[in-house]
Amino acid sequence: MEHAVAATPAWAVLAYLAAGVLFILALRGLSSPESSQAGNRNGMIGMALAVGTTLVLHPTGLPLIIGAIAIGGGIGWVIAQRIQMTAMPELVAGFHSLVGMAAVLVGCAAYLNPAAFGIVDAEGSILAVSRVEMGLGIAIGAITFSGSIIAFLKLSGRMSGSPILLPGRHVLNLGVLAGILGLTAFFAIDATAAAGQGPLLWIILGLSFLIGVTLIIPIGGADMPVVISMLNSYSGWAAAAMGFTLQNTAMIITGALVGSSGAILSYIMCRAMNRSFISVIAGGFGAEADAGGAKASGPAKSYKAGSADDAAFIMQNAESVIIVPGYGMAVSQAQHALREMGELLKKEGVSVKYAIHPVAGRMPGHMNVLLAEANVPYDEVFELEDINSEFGQCDVAFVIGANDVTNPLAKTDKTSPIYGMPILDVEKAKTVLFIKRSMGGVGYAGVDNPVFYADNTMMLLADAKKMVENIVKALNGGGH
Amino acid sequence: MDFLSILSIFVLAVFVGYYVVWSVTPALHTPLMAVTNAISSVIIVGALIAAAAGAITEGGGLSMWLGLLGVVLASVNIFGGFAVTRRMLAMYKKKEKKPAASK
Numbered sequence: 001m002e003h004a005v006a007a008t009p010a011w012a013v014l015a016y017l018a019a020g021v022l023f024i025l026a027l028r029g030l031s032s033p034e035s036s037q038a039g040n041r042n043g044m045i046g047m048a049l050a051v052g053t054t055l056v057l058h059p060t061g062l063p064l065i066i067g068a069i070a071i072g073g074g075i076g077w078v079i080a081q082r083i084q085m086t087a088m089p090e091l092v093a094g095f096h097s098l099v100g101m102a103a104v105l106v107g108c109a110a111y112l113n114p115a116a117f118g119i120v121d122a123e124g125s126i127l128a129v130s131r132v133e134m135g136l137g138i139a140i141g142a143i144t145f146s147g148s149i150i151a152f153l154k155l156s157g158r159m160s161g162s163p164i165l166l167p168g169r170h171v172l173n174l175g176v177l178a179g180i181l182g183l184t185a186f187f188a189i190d191a192t193a194a195a196g197q198g199p200l201l202w203i204i205l206g207l208s209f210l211i212g213v214t215l216i217i218p219i220g221g222a223d224m225p226v227v228i229s230m231l232n233s234y235s236g237w238a239a240a241a242m243g244f245t246l247q248n249t250a251m252i253i254t255g256a257l258v259g260s261s262g263a264i265l266s267y268i269m270c271r272a273m274n275r276s277f278i279s280v281i282a283g284g285f286g287a288e289a290d291a292g293g294a295k296a297s298g299p300a301k302s303y304k305a306g307s308a309d310d311a312a313f314i315m316q317n318a319e320s321v322i323i324v325p326g327y328g329m330a331v332s333q334a335q336h337a338l339r340e341m342g343e344l345l346k347k348e349g350v351s352v353k354y355a356i357h358p359v360a361g362r363m364p365g366h367m368n369v370l371l372a373e374a375n376v377p378y379d380e381v382f383e384l385e386d387i388n389s390e391f392g393q394c395d396v397a398f399v400i401g402a403n404d405v406t407n408p409l410a411k412t413d414k415t416s417p418i419y420g421m422p423i424l425d426v427e428k429a430k431t432v433l434f435i436k437r438s439m440g441g442v443g444y445a446g447v448d449n450p451v452f453y454a455d456n457t458m459m460l461l462a463d464a465k466k467m468v469e470n471i472v473k474a475l476n477g478g479g480h
Numbered sequence: 481m482d483f484l485s486i487l488s489i490f491v492l493a494v495f496v497g498y499y500v501v502w503s504v505t506p507a508l509h510t511p512l513m514a515v516t517n518a519i520s521s522v523i524i525v526g527a528l529i530a531a532a533a534g535a536i537t538e539g540g541g542l543s544m545w546l547g548l549l550g551v552v553l554a555s556v557n558i559f560g561g562f563a564v565t566r567r568m569l570a571m572y573k574k575k576e577k578k579p580a581a582s583k
Binding site: 016019020023024026027028030031032033036037039040043044046047050051054055058059060061062064065068069070071072073074075076077079080081083085088091092095096098099101102103105106108109110112113115116117129228229232235236238239240242243244245246247248249250251252253254255256257258259260261262264265268356358361363364365366368369372373375377378379380381383 | 483486489490491493494496497498500501502503504505506507508509510511512513514515516517518519520521522523524525526527528529530531532533534535536537540542543544546547548549550551552553554555556557558559560561562563564565566567568569570571572573574575
């Protein structure tokens with residue numbers, strides 16, 4: 001029986017290649033905010049090209065297909081319009097799970113109808129190399145799916161962010177991983193599997209769903225920026241594996257781009273927390289937070305507390321203010337009030353800048369989006385390495401909802417769990433204004449911050465949003 | 481295309497990805513994740529093939545429905561991912577001289 005599928009025509013190969021190049025340009029556009037929107041358009045054109053080419057090559061069953069695109073597209077569009085910017089991490093995690101599931105579905109469909117994908121030999125058996133790609137693609141897709149679901153549940157607060165530690169989890173995970181790889185190898189040489197029969201692929205699928213869950217549940221909330229980047233990477237590798245099966249250049253180029261992108265972001269996030277990737281994946285961070293937190297107990301240290309009026313007065317009379325926002329600012333939705341405060345200070349002739357630590361939000365670049373949404377111009381927002389040297393010359397460092405990322409113990413105390421983490425040197429500013437809900441709580445890492453008790457620090461103990469609104473009132477009332 | 485040519489494209493694309501992604505400004509890392517999400521949904525190509533082939537091959541029914549479900553999921557991602565990226569990017573504005581917001 002002849003199953004060979006006609007080779008893809010040259011124009012289509014070129015069209016897929018062009019789509020791949022457009023995706024590269026889409027990412028290239030993100031090198032600056034000016035070119036980013038054009039980049040995003042390139043991405044859309046590339047996607048339209050890839051989908052259009054496929055539909056022309058396979059022009060059957062169109063009514064159902066167009067219906068499916070309309071349903072999915074409509075849902076996606078509505079979600080994109082309604083989503084809050086603070087909810088972006090869980091949205092991205094949710095989207096990752098869809099890519100993972102789509103990869104699983106494509107893999108299963110190819111296994112059930114291999115002739116349609118042109119991956120059978122003259123006897124109608126599935127090619128061995130295709131079985132390896134299929135097995136890996138389905139495994140990575142399934143891990144991406146279930147892992148992203150857990151990340152989504154944790155990020156959206158539907159599941160506790162604290163690590164869930166199963167007994168013997170490292171042995172369990174390594175065992176399951178070895179099982180997946182072993183079965184994939186067996187899947188490639190097994191004659192029953194070649195005929196498209198037997199339960200092997202379904203066992204691989206089940207194990208992969210399982211390991212996705214057991215890999216992510218022990219990882220604590222503070223490490224979620226790494227997890228979400230890692231799952232981003234996985235979704236790319238899943239697409240690449242399917243691209244090998246389909247011999248499709250658009251999918252392979254995209255998979256490689258997305259895979260490296262997620263891997264680089266994971267690396268940047270790990271570096272920003274001075275954690276090794278392995279220790280993040282091993283999980284458990286935040287569970288034994290008392291490691292260095294013991295210092296927090298002991299005799300109560302004295303600190304200076306101030307009011308909104310004091311803060312307004314100090315900043316009005318400053319020449320330069322650097323605002324250090326952390327996730328606590330986003331939680332209390334203080335970004336709009338904060339931008340208003342910045343505007344008022346600028347009107348008084350104060351230089352205002354924002355300093356962003358890489359892990360200030362819940363995902364890479366999250367804080368920048370939140371400030372952009374509040375209409376803070378992006379050229380007033382600086383990354384850690386670009387602004388850190390300026391704290392020494394600035395009059396006021398205004399810390400709002402950030403803690404660990406300003407803790408100088410990271411530079412000096414080798415026993416601290418955050419030792420070695422790059423921090424914003426707020427303590428070098430002439431005055432530090434530190435907004436904090438109360439003196440009780442400590443940051444994610446559970447470490448006390450000596451900046452609270454420094455002579456040049458004034459603690460502003462209140463809800464971040466209320467405090468900033470009161471400062472705005474004081475600036476409006478006190479000024480002329 | 482044989483396996484080795486595909487592998488060559490893949491390896492080169494990993495290097496392109498590496499250098500392109502390092503040139504992305506950290507301020508745009510969230511849009512980067514959103515747009516990579518959208519483009520990784522190019523996996524829709526596989527779902528489309530399954531859905532289209534199911535309509536003409538005998539016994540391709542289950543494969544077709546899996547493909548169609550894949551098309552739905554990937555479409556959520558494509559439209560959602562590009563739209564939310566566009567929404568985010570539109571927020572990034574430069575400093576401009578404008579009348580201060582009145583209270």
